[in-house]
Amino acid sequence: MQESFDIVSSSGSYAVRIGRGLLANVVDAHRDAIYLVDERLAHLLPEAAARRVLIEANESRKSLEAMPEVILKLRELGANRSTHIVSIGGGVLQDIATFAASVYMRGLSWTYMPTTLLGMADSCIGGKSSINVLGYKNLVGNFYPPVEVVIDIDFIRSLDAEQVIGGLNEAVKICYARGAQSFADYLAEGPAWPLPPETAQRLLTRSLITKKWFIEIDEFDRKERLLLNYGHTFGHALEAATQFGVSHGVAVGLGMLVAIDFAKRGARLTQTGASHAEALGRHVSAMTDIVVESGVRWPKVDLTAVLQKFDNDKKHNTEFYRVVVPVRDGELELVSIARNDDTRAALRASYEAVFSQLGIDTAVASNVA
Structure with a gap:
């Protein structure tokens, strides 16, 4: 069908x-x-x-x-x-x-x-x-x-666990960005590995129809659709700093985790919002554990290189970093944050916290750009 x-x-x-x-x-x-x-x-x-x-x-x-x-x-x-x-x-x-x-x-x-x-x-x-x-x-x-x-x-059928989990990370990002009910409906579909065809069709239909709303209301990335960059600014920096040794979908998942930690450090969330964002974090962490259990090894990460790549992201401007993070009751917002030493220290701390939780080695590696 x-x-x-x-x-x-x-x-x-x-x-x-x-x-x-x-x-x-x-x-x-x-x-x-x-x-x-x-x-x-x-x-x-x-x-x-x-x-x-x-x-x-x-x-x-x-x-x-x-x-x-x-x-x-x-x-x-x-x-x-x-x-x-x-x-x-x-x-x-x-x-x-x-x-x-x-x-x-x-x-x-x-x-x-x-x-x-x-x-x-x-x-x-x-x-x-x-x-x-x-x-x-x-x-x-x-x-x-x-x-x-x-x-x-x-x-x-040709995809391995890492590729499937990467896709599921993007799907849950879209549904979370649309709101609490959309996120709950997504989880109710049973995203998992392995992914049966019937479940895949339901998840894909839900994810794409949810994204359809963002596309049709904001085709050229001016307002609402920008929320779909959630996890990407943080994740792209990790991809680039490891010469794409961390795959895109997995990096987006890690980026969402960093964004949640960064929002909590900045006291941007109410108690309800923290609970809502943490539910997403638990889901993404569980998906990431599946990737690790499949045999994927994390590359060594030069955290200074990650922050340098983050600093050069095209979405920022000269005075502010522009990042999508959960705020208030857990909804997403594109926020502007001053480019200063305090912000960079908070960013480093958030990356370090997530990497430590997942067992990612942040020792400087000679093959890291």
């Missing part, structure tokens, strides 16, 4: 379909398309998807410096203004496809099939690309939604 709904955007509505066995349907509908595909998934493509650009899906490929190679391959495969692009892969492929489709000959139509739970639960809708530049994460990008998003739940 499929779920489907539409997302309304300024460039027109686009459909979202969620179900099983949908890859063959997409290829049948787009035999003449050019496929941008995670090279690890190439063996899953039917032969009818003949024009392919295989991409090594890692952060170095999701960069402005790597984009000319992708654009040149589109040219070599004969892409013109009427060519349709189908992107199959996780968030890296989505960012590459969004950016390339938007600039090639001033814009090509495209379809996105997310293959990671992180992509399925969050980034597949909203039409936003983020591209790294010279080591700075997500420094440039644009908005260019696909004409359709097709989520084939069968791809989840």
